[in-house]
Amino acid sequence: MPLAWRAVDLEDALRAGGHRVTTARRVVWEVLSEAHDHVSAAEVAERAHRRDAGINVSSVYRTLALFTELGLARESRLGDEATWEPAHGDAVVHLVCERCGRVLHHPATAVDALRRQLDDDADFVVDTVDVRVTGHCRRCPR
Amino acid sequence: MPLAWRAVDLEDALRAGGHRVTTARRVVWEVLSEAHDHVSAAEVAERAHRRDAGINVSSVYRTLALFTELGLARESRLGDEATWEPAHGDAVVHLVCERCGRVLHHPATAVDALRRQLDDDADFVVDTVDVRVTGHCRRCPR
DNA sequence: CACCTTCCTGCAAACGGTTCGCAACAACCG
DNA sequence: CGGTTGTTGCGAACCGTTTGCAGGAAGGTG
Numbered sequence: 001m002p003l004a005w006r007a008v009d010l011e012d013a014l015r016a017g018g019h020r021v022t023t024a025r026r027v028v029w030e031v032l033s034e035a036h037d038h039v040s041a042a043e044v045a046e047r048a049h050r051r052d053a054g055i056n057v058s059s060v061y062r063t064l065a066l067f068t069e070l071g072l073a074r075e076s077r078l079g080d081e082a083t084w085e086p087a088h089g090d091a092v093v094h095l096v097c098e099r100c101g102r103v104l105h106h107p108a109t110a111v112d113a114l115r116r117q118l119d120d121d122a123d124f125v126v127d128t129v130d131v132r133v134t135g136h137c138r139r140c141p142r
Numbered sequence: 143m144p145l146a147w148r149a150v151d152l153e154d155a156l157r158a159g160g161h162r163v164t165t166a167r168r169v170v171w172e173v174l175s176e177a178h179d180h181v182s183a184a185e186v187a188e189r190a191h192r193r194d195a196g197i198n199v200s201s202v203y204r205t206l207a208l209f210t211e212l213g214l215a216r217e218s219r220l221g222d223e224a225t226w227e228p229a230h231g232d233a234v235v236h237l238v239c240e241r242c243g244r245v246l247h248h249p250a251t252a253v254d255a256l257r258r259q260l261d262d263d264a265d266f267v268v269d270t271v272d273v274r275v276t277g278h279c280r281r282c283p284r
Numbered sequence: 285c286a287c288c289t290t291c292c293t294g295c296a297a298a299c300g301g302t303t304c305g306c307a308a309c310a311a312c313c314g
Numbered sequence: 315c316g317g318t319t320g321t322t323g324c325g326a327a328c329c330g331t332t333t334g335c336a337g338g339a340a341g342g343t344g
Contacts, residue, residue, distance in 0.1 A: 020291060020340050041330080056294045061331065077219050080302085081330060093256075095266045104266065110259045114235075114252035118275060124237045124246070127277035133260060135269035162311050162320060183301080198323045203302065222331085223301060286344095293338075303328070310321080 013070050027051050028063040032073060038083035038103045078103060078132060091115070093131040099140045106133075155212050169193050170205040174215060180225035180245050220245060220274060233257070235273040241282045248275075 010029045011021050019025075031047045032039065039047075045060040064084050067073035074087045078096055083103070091111035095104040111131060118126050152171045153163050161167075173189045174181065181189075187202045206226050209215035216229045220238055225245070233253035237246040253273060260268050 022292065022340075024293070054294075057330095058295080058332075059293055062292080077222075080219070093260075095260075097266075098269070106260065106263070106266070108256055108259050108263070110252060110256035114250055114256060114273065117250050117252045118235075118237075118248065121248070121250070123280045124239075124248070124275070125277045125280055126275055127240070128275070130274045130276075131256065132272045132274065133266070133268055133270070134272075135267045138265045138267055160320095164311075164321065166322070196323075199301095200303075200324080201322055204321080288343085289341095291338105291340075293336105295335090295337105297333085297335105299330105299332070301328100301330095304326085306324090308322085308324105311319090313318085314316095 010072070013072055017070055019066065019070075023052060024048075024055050024059045025063050025066075027055060028060055029067070029072070032064075032067070032084060032086055035085065037105075038076060038078070038085050040081050040083050042081070044084070076103075076130070091129065091131075093133060095133045095135065095137075097137045097140055098134055099136045102137070104137070152214070155214055159212055161208065161212075165194060166190075166197050166201045167205050167208075169197060170202055171209070171214070174206075174209070174226060174228055177227065179247075180218060180220070180227050182223050182225050184223070186226070218272070233271065233273075235275060237275045237277065237279075239278045239282055240276055241278045244279070246279070 010026065014021050014025065027048045028044060030051070031044050035043075035047075041057065041060055041064060044064065045055070045057045048055045048060060064073060064075070068075045068084070072087055073084045074092070076083050076085070076094065078094060079101075090105070090107060091109075093106040093108045093111060095106050096102075097104070108131070111129060114131075115126060115129050118124065118129070152168065156163050156167065169190045170186060172193070173186050177185075177189075183199065183202055183206060186206065187197070187199045190197045190202060206215060206217070210217045210226070214229055215226045216234070218225050218227070218236065220236060221243075232247070232249060233251075235248040235250045235253060237248050238244075239246070250273070253271060256273075257268060257271050260266065260271070
């Protein structure tokens with residue numbers, strides 16, 4: 001996954017929405033793309049800061065909010081702080097380990113079934129489905 | 143659902159864990175039991191306050207945390223504030239309406255399938271499964 | 285390329301939900 | 315009923331997040 005085309009994606013997405021391409025947005029996008037799991041705003045800010053010391057926390061929040069709105073990122077509220085990850089089309093099952101705190105993804109096809117069931121049964125128009133599973137990794141380091 | 147046996151439940155559960163039965167705990171439990179959907183700590187505090195003006199927010203937080211720990215209540219983080227409801231064994235599907243903000247429960251059997259799938263597939267020991275669905279009520283008041 | 289407009293940013297202060305420390309209080313035990 | 319200790323109310327601290335503002339940079343225009 002070369003950064004090049006990802007970067008192009010970003011610029012297109014921004015321009016398409018009439019937004020400007022700025023350093024802060026580019027850096028936050030890089031950090032987010034390179035993260036292997038969910039990252040908090042503080043983590044993004046810290047990593048972004050390492051690349052460009054001028055980047056501020058509030059810009060990180062504003063940028064992440066923008067990305068979420070544009071469908072580039074996905075926000076989760078799994079613990080007491082929000083976390084973000086690059087958007088992906090997969091049904092989202094988050095396995096939250098209560099020992100090590102890590103958040104794993106799991107590709108459960110049952111989520112699709114659930115979604116279909118909701119579409120049919122409920123008096124509710126479904127937008128997103130998030131599954132949060134608590135427990136612990138079977139071979140948890142702690 | 144007479145309050146009497148619910149109250150007895152509470153006292154048993156508290157004593158079983160070596161905790162004291164206090165007015166604050168009784169009142170918070172009543173408020174929680176009578177709520178028809180999720181309530182925030184502020185809401186519990188307000189309603190509890192109406193019955194006993196001496197009850198403080200921090201006690202409400204402490205009490206709700208205790209109830210959650212004892213398995214009497216279930217905590218959710220659906221928005222930016224936490225909410226609680228009396229614990230119930232049902233698989234939990236929360237339909238969060240993005241228009242009116244209400245949280246509905248839905249009895250989706252597909253959740254059981256999901257749980258079974260997770261038990262089998264993943265390298266993960268499942269504790270709780272929470273499904274959060276965003277969208278809007280088909281006949282939403284607004 | 286220079287200029288102008290408008291959007292973004294950094295900063296610092298405000299905010300809102302939640303937690304904590306402490307002294308007074310009240311449950312439960314004997 | 316008196317002693318012990320868990321609980322409470324209070325207020326201040328906390329921490330993640332948001333906001334107002336003035337300066338700065340992006341990008342369109344001539």
